[in-house]
Amino acid sequence: MRIDQLLAGADPVFSFEFFPPKTEQGEQNLYAALGDLVALDPAFVSVTYGAGGSTRAKTIEIVKRIREQYGLETMAHFTCVGATVEELRATLDEMHRASIDNVLALRGDPPAGQEAWTKTDGGLEYSRELVELIKEHYPFAIGAACFPETHIHAESPEADLQHLVEKVQAGVSFLITQLFFDNELYFKFIERARAAGIEVPIIPGVMPITQASQVQRMAQMCGASIPEDLRRELQARAEDPEAMLDFGVAYATLQCAELLKAGAPGIHFYTLNRSPATRAIVSALKLARPWQKGG
Numbered sequence: 558m559r560i561d562q563l564l565a566g567a568d569p570v571f572s573f574e575f576f577p578p579k580t581e582q583g584e585q586n587l588y589a590a591l592g593d594l595v596a597l598d599p600a601f602v603s604v605t606y607g608a609g610g611s612t613r614a615k616t617i618e619i620v621k622r623i624r625e626q627y628g629l630e631t632m633a634h635f636t637c638v639g640a641t642v643e644e645l646r647a648t649l650d651e652m653h654r655a656s657i658d659n660v661l662a663l664r665g666d667p668p669a670g671q672e673a674w675t676k677t678d679g680g681l682e683y684s685r686e687l688v689e690l691i692k693e694h695y696p697f698a699i700g701a702a703c704f705p706e707t708h709i710h711a712e713s714p715e716a717d718l719q720h721l722v723e724k725v726q727a728g729v730s731f732l733i734t735q736l737f738f739d740n741e742l743y744f745k746f747i748e749r750a751r752a753a754g755i756e757v758p759i760i761p762g763v764m765p766i767t768q769a770s771q772v773q774r775m776a777q778m779c780g781a782s783i784p785e786d787l788r789r790e791l792q793a794r795a796e797d798p799e800a801m802l803d804f805g806v807a808y809a810t811l812q813c814a815e816l817l818k819a820g821a822p823g824i825h826f827y828t829l830n831r832s833p834a835t836r837a838i839v840s841a842l843k844l845a846r847p848w849q850k851g852g
Contacts, residue, residue, distance in 0.1 A: 559698035560659045561730040563600045564758045570600035570823035577615035593832035601630040636665025637687045641679035661700045662687045692728030701729040705746040709780035733825045736764040764827035765834035766805030769795045810838045814847040
């Protein structure tokens with residue numbers, strides 16, 4: 558089922574993001590997490606690409622397996638890095654044959670060890686061009702990423718928002734934000750996006766904090782800020798993994814509850830291929846149902 562159709566329902570959607578593992582143990586962890594999280598009945602799950610499109614085949618393999626083995630709706634991340642238009646079309650054809658209905662269209666990051674973005678000969682340069690390609694030739698629901706704190710390579714917040722407007726006009730029907738830890742950033746971004754004419758659903762992306770070093774590394778990679786009061790709480794628990802996990806679950810649960818109460822169309826969880834924190838958060842949210850207590 559198309560994600561834009563799922564988002565048209567009355568209740569918010571919960572979705573989980575996974576990445577293709579590099580080792581056999583990592584693969585076992587991934588499917589163990591999926592087995593745990595399937596009981597929460599997510600609206601969909603997504604699977605990322607590696608840098609430079611390095612896991613393209615693995616991404617498609619995992620998406621197929623999730624559909625077949627777990628019966629879950631899926632979304633494949635799809636980038637234009639390191640591929641010609643002909644190669645992009647071949648991968649999209651494979652997705653279509655596999656009955657995948659949803660694609661997250663991204664420009665993508667450069668391959669490992671390469672800092673600057675370089676267009677592949679015979680390929681595409683912008684995610685908008687990828688959206689146009691998909692929209693013209695395939696029936697997928699197309700999603701895109703957005704950045705409450707502005708993309709790290711954007712010329713300015715205004716330019717970043719204009720690029721987003723162009724992607725939506727090209728055929729994007731829903732957006733998922735990069736992770737953030739201050740809800741005001743999401744609320745202000747929604748105001749700016751709506752003022753710019755973007756009307757599609759914007760799903761907040763949330764990463765439960767389980768390790769201080771990990772969350773700091775992830776935040777730095779994507780240009781997300783960590784509020785100073787949150788940073789102090791993380792530092793106070795840096796040597797106590799159990800206390801860190803308890804605090805991270807509590808913080809994310811409160812964060813999600815506020816977002817849902819304010820009318821967010823759902824929550825997309827960056828699981829890092831682990832299940833305990835996400836299970837606890839979603840279970841608590843489904844019991845409390847804060848979206849029914851808005852206002």
